[in-house]
Amino acid sequence: MSNLITRRHLLWSVPVILVAAAGLAVTKMMQPPPEDLDVSLSKPTDRGLYIASVAPGLAPIVIGTMHGWVIQITTPEGLPVDHATIAVDGGMPQHGHGLPTEPEVSADLGEGRYQVDGMKFNMPGWWVVKLSVNGPAGEDTATFNLVL
Amino acid sequence: MRASTIIVSTLIVGSAMAAYWIMAPQRTWTDEETKLVLSLGLSNLPPLPADPSNAVADDPDAASLGKALFFDTRLSANNEVSCGSCHAPEKQFQDDLPRAKGVGVTARRTMPIAGTAYSPWLFWDGRKDSQWAQALGPLESGVEHGTDRAYVAHLIHTHYADQYAALFGPMPSLDQIPEHASPNVLGAVQDDWHALDDTQRDAVNRIFANVGKAIAAYERTITPQPSRFDAYVDRLAAGEDTSGILSPQEEDGLRIFVSKGECTKCHNGPLLTDNYFHNTGVAAVPGLPEDLGRIVGTDQVQADLFNCLGPYSDAGPGDCIELRYQTKGGHEMIRAYKPPSLRGAASRSPYMHAGQIATLGGVLIHYNTAPAAPGGHSELEPLNLSTKELASLEAFLGSLDPILKGDQP
Numbered sequence A: 001m002s003n004l005i006t007r008r009h010l011l012w013s014v015p016v017i018l019v020a021a022a023g024l025a026v027t028k029m030m031q032p033p034p035e036d037l038d039v040s041l042s043k044p045t046d047r048g049l050y051i052a053s054v055a056p057g058l059a060p061i062v063i064g065t066m067h068g069w070v071i072q073i074t075t076p077e078g079l080p081v082d083h084a085t086i087a088v089d090g091g092m093p094q095h096g097h098g099l100p101t102e103p104e105v106s107a108d109l110g111e112g113r114y115q116v117d118g119m120k121f122n123m124p125g126w127w128v129v130k131l132s133v134n135g136p137a138g139e140d141t142a143t144f145n146l147v148l
Numbered sequence B: 001m002r003a004s005t006i007i008v009s010t011l012i013v014g015s016a017m018a019a020y021w022i023m024a025p026q027r028t029w030t031d032e033e034t035k036l037v038l039s040l041g042l043s044n045l046p047p048l049p050a051d052p053s054n055a056v057a058d059d060p061d062a063a064s065l066g067k068a069l070f071f072d073t074r075l076s077a078n079n080e081v082s083c084g085s086c087h088a089p090e091k092q093f094q095d096d097l098p099r100a101k102g103v104g105v106t107a108r109r110t111m112p113i114a115g116t117a118y119s120p121w122l123f124w125d126g127r128k129d130s131q132w133a134q135a136l137g138p139l140e141s142g143v144e145h146g147t148d149r150a151y152v153a154h155l156i157h158t159h160y161a162d163q164y165a166a167l168f169g170p171m172p173s174l175d176q177i178p179e180h181a182s183p184n185v186l187g188a189v190q191d192d193w194h195a196l197d198d199t200q201r202d203a204v205n206r207i208f209a210n211v212g213k214a215i216a217a218y219e220r221t222i223t224p225q226p227s228r229f230d231a232y233v234d235r236l237a238a239g240e241d242t243s244g245i246l247s248p249q250e251e252d253g254l255r256i257f258v259s260k261g262e263c264t265k266c267h268n269g270p271l272l273t274d275n276y277f278h279n280t281g282v283a284a285v286p287g288l289p290e291d292l293g294r295i296v297g298t299d300q301v302q303a304d305l306f307n308c309l310g311p312y313s314d315a316g317p318g319d320c321i322e323l324r325y326q327t328k329g330g331h332e333m334i335r336a337y338k339p340p341s342l343r344g345a346a347s348r349s350p351y352m353h354a355g356q357i358a359t360l361g362g363v364l365i366h367y368n369t370a371p372a373a374p375g376g377h378s379e380l381e382p383l384n385l386s387t388k389e390l391a392s393l394e395a396f397l398g399s400l401d402p403i404l405k406g407d408q409p
Helices: A002-029 B002-023 B031-039 B060-070 B131-139 B149-159 B161-168 B188-195 B198-219 B228-237 B248-258 B294-303 B360-369 B387-398
Strands: A042-044 A051-056 A067-074 A085-092 A104-110 A113-119 A126-135 A138-147
Touching: A042 A138, A051 A126, A067 A104, A067 A126, A085 A104, A085 A113, B031 B228, B031 B248, B060 B161, B060 B198, B131 B149, B131 B198, B149 B161, B149 B188, B149 B198, B161 B198, B248 B387, B360 B387
Parallel strands: none
Antiparallel strands: A042 A051, A051 A067, A067 A113, A085 A126, A104 A113, A126 A138
C-alpha cells in the first residue's frame, strides 16, 4: 500500500514539476526591470561630486532612431560645471550587451550643458546609460535607467 | 494517508489551474501588448529616409536607368547574370536558394530588397552603408557578376551614355582605360588598375559609383507591401473589431511573438528588424571559409571607398551619423548578422545567413532550443515554448506575407 502511494506521489509530481519549471522559465524570460527602478532623469553622481541631468532629444524615444541628448552637469549646489569631459556608455543589463552605437559629446553648449549625439536603442526593454564625468571636482559616474 | 491524499489533490488542482493560467489563450490585449503590436504595423513606417549620399536617390530618371541596369545580364562575366538573377522580383527579390548562384556560388544567402532603404547597414554583416555602395559589391565579386569597374564603365559608355550623361554629366573619355581594371580583382585586372593614374582611377570610380546610385534609385522604389497582419493592426489602432482577420491560432502566435517568444528583441518596428547585428548561434556551413560576420563588416564599412564619408558620396560632413557613431563592437559582434525583415519571410525559405535551416518550423525550433554558437556567443536562451506554441508562432509569421504577391515596380 505504501508503495502504491509513493508511486502515485511520483506520478502526480510530474505535472507539478512541469508546471513549476514552466513558471520559472516564463519568469526568467519575461524578466521585468526591477520594480523600484530609478528612472529619474536627474540625480547626484555616484560619489556626489556633481548633479547630472539628461534630456533625450526624442520624446518618446523611438526604437531604432538615432537622436541626441543634452546633458547638464552642475555642482551639488546647482552651479553649472563647464569644460567637463563626458563619456557615454550603456547597454541592456538583462541581455549583457552594450549600445548599438558609440555616442559622443559633439558640442559644449556652455552653462554646464553638453550635446551628446549618436544615441540609439534598438530593442524594447530596460536600458542603462552610463555617464563618466571628469570635471574640476574629479571623476565621477552616473547611471540612468530607461524602459522602452 | 488521508492527509497525503489531500496534499496531492491540492497539488493537482493547483497545477491544473497554473497550467490553465499559463496555457489558456487570453482574448484581450494589455496596454503594453497593444502598444508593441501597434508599433509593428506598416502604417507606422515613416516615409523613406533621405539618402544624402546619393544625389539621384529620388530621381525617376535615375530609377529608370537603375532598373535597366538591375536586369541587364551584360553586367556579368558570362553575360548571364544580372542583379535580378538572384534578386528575382517574383520571389520578393531573392532566389529561394541556400546560397546565391551568380557566375559561381557565394558563401551567403541572397537577401530580399524591400525596405533596405531604411537600413543604415547593408549585407548580412553590414559591410556597406548605403544601397548604392551595396550594389557595387556583387559586380566585382568573382562568384556573383564576375566583372570589374573598368568593364562596367565601358559598358555604360557603349550602351547607356545618353541616359548617364543626362543624370551625371558627360562621360569622360575611356580610350586609355583597359577593358578590365579593378583594385578588387586579383591578377592582371589588378595590375592594370595599378597602372592607371589617379585621374583615370577617379574617372572609373565615379562612373562605377554612379551606376550604384542609379541602381539604388530603383531599389528605393521596392517597398514592403501590406499584409493581413497590417490590416489587423489598423483595426486595432482604430479601436475596431479585429475578428476574422487573423485566425485564432495566428492571434495566439502574435501574442507569443510580442511576449515570451521574445521575437521583438531583434524583430521590432514596422519592418520587423532592428537592422542591427546579432549572434543567434547559427551553425557554420562545413567546407566554407570561416565567417565571422559583423566583426569583420564593421572594419570593412569604415574602410570602404564608397561609404558615406568617402569621395564619391554626395553627403555633407554632418550627414553620415551612422558611420560616425558606429560601434566597433567587440566579442558580441563575432558571427553577428543582420536580422532580415520578417515581412514575407514565411515564403522565403531556406533561412539564415547561409541557408542553414530549410524550413520556418526549423528556425523556430532553433530559437526555442538556443544551441551554442560555433564562434562568439549566442544571445539566445531557450524559450521552452510548446509544440503548439511554436505552431501558433509559425502561423502568425504567415500573416506577414504580402497580400498581393508577385511583381513590383
